[in-house]
Amino acid sequence: MTDTTEGTELAAATLPLRAPAVSPATDALNAQEGLTEKPESLGRQAWNRFRRHKLAIIGVGLLFSLAFAFLVGPVFSPYEVGETNVLDNNQGPSLAHPFGTDPLGRDYFVRAMVGGRFSLLIALVTAICATAIGLVFGSLAGYFGGVFDIAVGFVINALLTIPGLLILIIYGREVGNNLFLLAIVIAVISWVRAARLVRAQVLQLKESEFVLAARAAGAGPVRIITRHLLPNLYGTLLVEITLLVGAAIILESTLSFLGLGAQAPLTTLGNLVADNAGAIDTRPSRVLIPGAIITLIILSINFIGDALRDAVDPKAADES
Amino acid sequence: MNSSDDLLLKVDDLSVAFKTKKGMAEAVRGISLEVSRGESLAVVGESGSGKSVSMLALLNLLPASARIQGSALLGDTQLVGLDAKSMRSIRGRRIAMIFQDPMTAFNPVYTVGRQISETIEAHGTASSSEAMRRAIDLLELVGVPEPAQRVRQYPHEFSGGMRQRAMIAMAIANSPDLLIADEPTTALDVTIQAQVLDVLKDIRAETGAAMILITHDLGVVAGSADRVQVMYGGRVFERGTVDDVFHRPENPYTRGLLASMPRLDSIGGRLEPIPGTPPSVLNMPVGCAFSPRCTYRVDRCLQEPAQLQSLRLGHDNRCHLSGQLPDLVGSAASSDPGGHNDR
Amino acid sequence: MFAYAVRRLLTAIPTLLFITFVVFIAASQVTDPRDRLRGNANIDQSAYDRITELYDLDRAPVERYALWVADVAQGDLGVALSHGEVPVSEVFWDRLGNTMLLTGPAFILLTIIGAVAGVYSALRQYSFGDYFTTTIAYFGLAMPTFFFGLLLQVVFAIWLPNLTGFKPFWSSGMHLDSFGQYLSSVTLPVATLILILLAADSRFIRASVLDLKSADYVRTARAKGLSERNVVRRHIFRNALIPAVTIWSINAGLLFGGALITETVFSWPGLGRLIIDAMFAADLDVVMAVTVSIAVIVVLMNLLADLLYGLLDPRVRYD
Numbered sequence: 005m006t007d008t009t010e011g012t013e014l015a016a017a018t019l020p021l022r023a024p025a026v027s028p029a030t031d032a033l034n035a036q037e038g039l040t041e042k043p044e045s046l047g048r049q050a051w052n053r054f055r056r057h058k059l060a061i062i063g064v065g066l067l068f069s070l071a072f073a074f075l076v077g078p079v080f081s082p083y084e085v086g087e088t089n090v091l092d093n094n095q096g097p098s099l100a101h102p103f104g105t106d107p108l109g110r111d112y113f114v115r116a117m118v119g120g121r122f123s124l125l126i127a128l129v130t131a132i133c134a135t136a137i138g139l140v141f142g143s144l145a146g147y148f149g150g151v152f153d154i155a156v157g158f159v160i161n162a163l164l165t166i167p168g169l170l171i172l173i174i175y176g177r178e179v180g181n182n183l184f185l186l187a188i189v190i191a192v193i194s195w196v197r198a199a200r201l202v203r204a205q206v207l208q209l210k211e212s213e214f215v216l217a218a219r220a221a222g223a224g225p226v227r228i229i230t231r232h233l234l235p236n237l238y239g240t241l242l243v244e245i246t247l248l249v250g251a252a253i254i255l256e257s258t259l260s261f262l263g264l265g266a267q268a269p270l271t272t273l274g275n276l277v278a279d280n281a282g283a284i285d286t287r288p289s290r291v292l293i294p295g296a297i298i299t300l301i302i303l304s305i306n307f308i309g310d311a312l313r314d315a316v317d318p319k320a321a322d323e324s
Numbered sequence: 325m326n327s328s329d330d331l332l333l334k335v336d337d338l339s340v341a342f343k344t345k346k347g348m349a350e351a352v353r354g355i356s357l358e359v360s361r362g363e364s365l366a367v368v369g370e371s372g373s374g375k376s377v378s379m380l381a382l383l384n385l386l387p388a389s390a391r392i393q394g395s396a397l398l399g400d401t402q403l404v405g406l407d408a409k410s411m412r413s414i415r416g417r418r419i420a421m422i423f424q425d426p427m428t429a430f431n432p433v434y435t436v437g438r439q440i441s442e443t444i445e446a447h448g449t450a451s452s453s454e455a456m457r458r459a460i461d462l463l464e465l466v467g468v469p470e471p472a473q474r475v476r477q478y479p480h481e482f483s484g485g486m487r488q489r490a491m492i493a494m495a496i497a498n499s500p501d502l503l504i505a506d507e508p509t510t511a512l513d514v515t516i517q518a519q520v521l522d523v524l525k526d527i528r529a530e531t532g533a534a535m536i537l538i539t540h541d542l543g544v545v546a547g548s549a550d551r552v553q554v555m556y557g558g559r560v561f562e563r564g565t566v567d568d569v570f571h572r573p574e575n576p577y578t579r580g581l582l583a584s585m586p587r588l589d590s591i592g593g594r595l596e597p598i599p600g601t602p603p604s605v606l607n608m609p610v611g612c613a614f615s616p617r618c619t620y621r622v623d624r625c626l627q628e629p630a631q632l633q634s635l636r637l638g639h640d641n642r643c644h645l646s647g648q649l650p651d652l653v654g655s656a657a658s659s660d661p662g663g664h665n666d667r
Numbered sequence: 668m669f670a671y672a673v674r675r676l677l678t679a680i681p682t683l684l685f686i687t688f689v690v691f692i693a694a695s696q697v698t699d700p701r702d703r704l705r706g707n708a709n710i711d712q713s714a715y716d717r718i719t720e721l722y723d724l725d726r727a728p729v730e731r732y733a734l735w736v737a738d739v740a741q742g743d744l745g746v747a748l749s750h751g752e753v754p755v756s757e758v759f760w761d762r763l764g765n766t767m768l769l770t771g772p773a774f775i776l777l778t779i780i781g782a783v784a785g786v787y788s789a790l791r792q793y794s795f796g797d798y799f800t801t802t803i804a805y806f807g808l809a810m811p812t813f814f815f816g817l818l819l820q821v822v823f824a825i826w827l828p829n830l831t832g833f834k835p836f837w838s839s840g841m842h843l844d845s846f847g848q849y850l851s852s853v854t855l856p857v858a859t860l861i862l863i864l865l866a867a868d869s870r871f872i873r874a875s876v877l878d879l880k881s882a883d884y885v886r887t888a889r890a891k892g893l894s895e896r897n898v899v900r901r902h903i904f905r906n907a908l909i910p911a912v913t914i915w916s917i918n919a920g921l922l923f924g925g926a927l928i929t930e931t932v933f934s935w936p937g938l939g940r941l942i943i944d945a946m947f948a949a950d951l952d953v954v955m956a957v958t959v960s961i962a963v964i965v966v967l968m969n970l971l972a973d974l975l976y977g978l979l980d981p982r983v984r985y986d
Contacts, residue, residue: 167924
């Protein structure tokens with residue numbers, strides 16, 4: 005999106021064309037032909053493109069700092085997560101309590117860090133599950149086509165006609181005290197885009213020469229999908245997982261904010277905002293802090309996701 | 325070779341560079357050319373030789389990152405650095421362009437008639453109803469059947485050949501002095517190519533417009549041009565009359581091009597492709613741009629670029645070995661290449 | 668075109684049936700309208716039985732769904748239990764109107780601001796304005812709707828009044844006593860509602876205009892001697908409308924999703940508030956009515972977009 009390349013026609017013309025990921029077969033071919041100079045691997049090229057994005061490096065740094073703080077912060081704090089101290093309640097930020105305390109006198113810094121942990125964990129599980137569901141449905145629909153394609157298309161179409169949040173509202177409360185169930189329910193409404201991307205790529209790849217060659221050699225669908233199609237989808241899936249982490253954090257925190265997601269004693273950034281929204285007039289910092297953390301997480305994830313997308317598909321980057 | 329009143333366009337030392345992240349990319353490195361009234365000049369070269377870029381530079385149609393230097397005189401008007409308003413009055417009126425791909429060169433959402441009449445209205449030479457009547461006449465002139473109905477159709481309702489005819493009609497709408505045809509037949513079927521070239525020839529006979537024909541296809545050149553200019557790596561490598569360049573090619577690159585072209589008279593003979601690929605504009609060889617691919621290469625070629633020098637009247641060559649190459653054996657001189665001019 | 672529209676509406680029916688089936692079964696699994704009676708000692712068995720009968724709770728969920736579909740087909744949306752057992756339509760239309768008071772202006776502003784910002788940053792690529800809108804877009808995409816809403820409340824209802832003693836906007840509730848009141852209460856929710864969509868919308872428009880800037884026919888238009896104004900207006904804007912129609916129709920649907928959250932943050936009594944309250948109250952018929960209405964709106968918007976698409980692009984045919 006914000007790449008620093010001057011997008012001239014010439015720069016475009018000299019960009020390397022996007023080649024399919026090197027399959028084991030071509031590796032063997034290279035060896036046979038005795039290519040002495042090993043060409044730069046596609047992964048390496050992608051990494052070089054990624055590295056050039058300043059925002060992506062900022063994103064990675066920011067995200068790692070946050071994750072580090074979530075993991076280590078509570079360990080170094082003298083307070084426990086659930087430790088209440090009514091005498092110290094409702095304090096503003098101070099040296100003893102950098103983020104202040106809540107109405108029960110719990111240290112808000114520890115609460116926010118632990119909330120961040122769970123929010124990130126839920127989002128990661130969601131992203132992986134949603135991508136996996138999308139991968140399965142997308143590749144089956146793309147590869148086999150026919151009735152299966154129509155069925156998957158129908159379900160996707162239906163899911164697009166109502167806000168995903170609506171389905172979450174219904175089930176969110178039921179699974180709100182189980183982190184993994186909550187993640188899976190969010191995943192069930194989040195796989196649509198992954199499925200469409202995978203389907204489109206599989207449709208294109210299955211007509212490509214190397215797949216036709218594999219089929220002519222007698223490879224079955226399972227082998228073709230796992231050995232020849234999947235390696236070419238890694239880039240897309242990596243980008244999708246990254247962006248889904250961001251989307252999942254938004255969905256989870258929104259659900260918690262509505263009072264329908266994670267329930268106490270689970271602490272997430274979303275229900276920290278929700279619990280303290282009532283006190284926004286008197287202690288706005290208790291809403292602003294977890295909200296700002298959420299925003300920073302998603303901001304850094306979006307930076308990384310954009311750069312990854314450009315790195316994986318330089319052509320698309322050039323167009324925007 | 326022409327008297328100066330006949331001279332229509334005189335380009336001198338024109339250079340075009342693009343600002344890129346990896347530095348300046350010099351796409352055109354000091355070319356010169358002259359076109360007289362009514363004359364047809366072919367500019368030949370592989371993609372990346374700078375032929376299209378130099379023509380787009382004349383009308384300032386390049387992206388903002390392009391830096392154009394040198395001189396291009398259209399009559400008394402200096403085109404390089406010309407202000408936007410004056411440039412607009414030249415575009416489509418004194419110099420008109422015919423683009424390569426008629427599919428994408430027309431806007432899909434307007435009728436063909438509207439896009440032709442728009443060209444006329446842009447120069448304020450006719451009212452809109454008058455312009456539409458002119459559009460019908462123009463389509464008829466380029467051989468589009470039932471022009472009165474066709475003006476109301478959209479580009480996607482035209483076949484490729486008809487679309488390119490319409491493109492030509494649009495180009496001649498304001499009777500320009502010079503047509504620049506950028507690979508006008510490359511996107512078309514072979515059978516249609518000849519028809520479109522015929523239309524161009526007839527139109528020029530009728531209007532007296534001069535033409536610069538940009539092409540990589542030497543077969544197209546033979547029947548359609550008076551003079552040829554061969555470009556490589558942003559420079560002119562050889563130029564002369566079609567006869568000179570085709571029958572007495574002096575430059576190794578021109579010879580390579582001719583040898584790699586199928587010929588009617590040498591059925592069964594081998595085509596010899598030029599080895600290697602054209603240089604990147606970001607990474608030009610120090611010496612002669614063609615030296616890495618040249619079979620006649622000597623040490624000097626790798627060290628310094630050659631200068632364009634005159635061989636005989638109107639035949640120039642850029643080569644350190646100019647005039648010293650062995651004569652070509654028979655074949656190249658025996659007949660015209662391609663099949664377009666034996667009709 | 669009319670035949671096409673009718674056919675499209677007919678094919679939407681299975682989609683609507685599927686989605687309502689999923690929502691109905693899901694909701695009936697996790698909610699029971701009798702739950703709220705159970706804790707109350709004063710409620711006798713007859714009240715319990717009455718609700719069982721009202722909702723056919725002794726039947727299987729699939730059967731109950733079939734009965735619900737039959738009722739809706741006859742225009743009966745059911746009973747709003749938590750609103751004094753009045754017919755759903757008595758609360759529904761009011762709430763739909765309130766949501767429209769929010770999403771209507773939001774849609775108009777979103778479309779205009781998104782188009783202006785997107786076109787501007789595409790035509791002035793790499794300018795200060797371009798970087799500025801890009802930065803705003805990044806933050807817009809990174810901020811959850813509810814948090815942006817709360818942020819606006821903090822800034823405009825707490826900090827600004829504390830600093831200046833001047834409170835320009837209502838930060839909660841819907842006020843319709845006068846147009847001024849309406850404007851004052853609708854401003855913050857509308858701003859909240861469009862921020863995120865604005866980011867995506869302007870990026871999309873920017874990308875499609877950038878794409879068109881280098882289109883061959885735009886170069887042709889310049890080569891013909893058209894003025895820059897006409898090149899941009901006739902050959903860039905006109906063509907950019909085609910992809911834009913698609914994103915506008917998607918936005919219309921997304922605004923209703925966003926309203927679910929925004930209405931909660933700003934206590935706006937619309938469909939979003941209605942369905943969330945209904946979930947807590949196990950008010951199944953209300954949940955279903957809101958679901959159906961949002962799905963129908965999305966289907967109609969998609970149809971409208973397709974028809975507009977055909978008007979804008981002569982290459983599209985309906986057959």
